[in-house]
Amino acid sequence: MELKELATKTRILEGAGYRYSFDREVYFNRQAKKAFSVEFVEDRSEDEIEQLIRDNAPSTNWRFFFVEPPSAAVERELANILG
């Protein structure tokens, strides 16, 4: 993937209040309770990512946007780490 394209997606996510976890390699937003893996961000289009960011369906649980959906155990682990 083009570096410029990745930089644009990073700007979109950061502009929407997402931070990057260097340890888990995901973009996450505690208020929105959403996390995007780097693989997912690389794989999907800017439009798709923007749409997922905009989707404000209320959720008390973390939502993980991964290329390969994580198992329940990994979701629990990440939810604990991301807070």
Added chain:
Amino acid sequence: MEGRTVEDKLREEYFEILPEIRAVCEHLEAEIKYRVLPISHSLDRFERIIVRSRVKECESALDALRRRQEGATFDPERAEAYTLRSLKDLAGVRILAFPRARLGEIDAALRNVFDNWTEDPVLGDNGEKLAFKYWGFSAASNEISGEYQISMLTGLFWEVEHSAIYKPSPQLRGVVRSPKMREPIANVLKALSAFDEEFELSIQQPL
């Protein structure tokens, strides 16, 4: 045993296989130095070939395996699915050569010996080859693979990156791998590559 994490299991595995990793590393280094010797003997005064080997450290191996998982997280319910033996670079040898013309020569000499090893070149963001890289099994072990890499100055950058950042603080590996750091790293590699090329062209001119 209850309460053991995936990391605990992998640490135990690491120390079980450490003697074998060391054996692979020593074997690989000796074999490569021997095969490169005829080229080393024919070098001009300004030319260099440096062969260095290293055994991947325990925490670095764990971290590398963890970062292979999406979300850089082990699934605690699939602990048996993870093994450090899947890492190709537990034992690694780096060959640094100057000038660039020597790289192909070294590569050809080693390909004769490691002819069944798998090519896995290090590529830049534009698909250009930054280093020759191969992995495979040696006579020292059929369970632990080894890896060797042949590069020019770019290899020195990776060594600096490793000794200055990863070794003292392995957790900073994630910073260097982050999307934001990819562009500056690509720029450093591009600059080193341009230096290599220009220097090589210059020394070919008559004095």
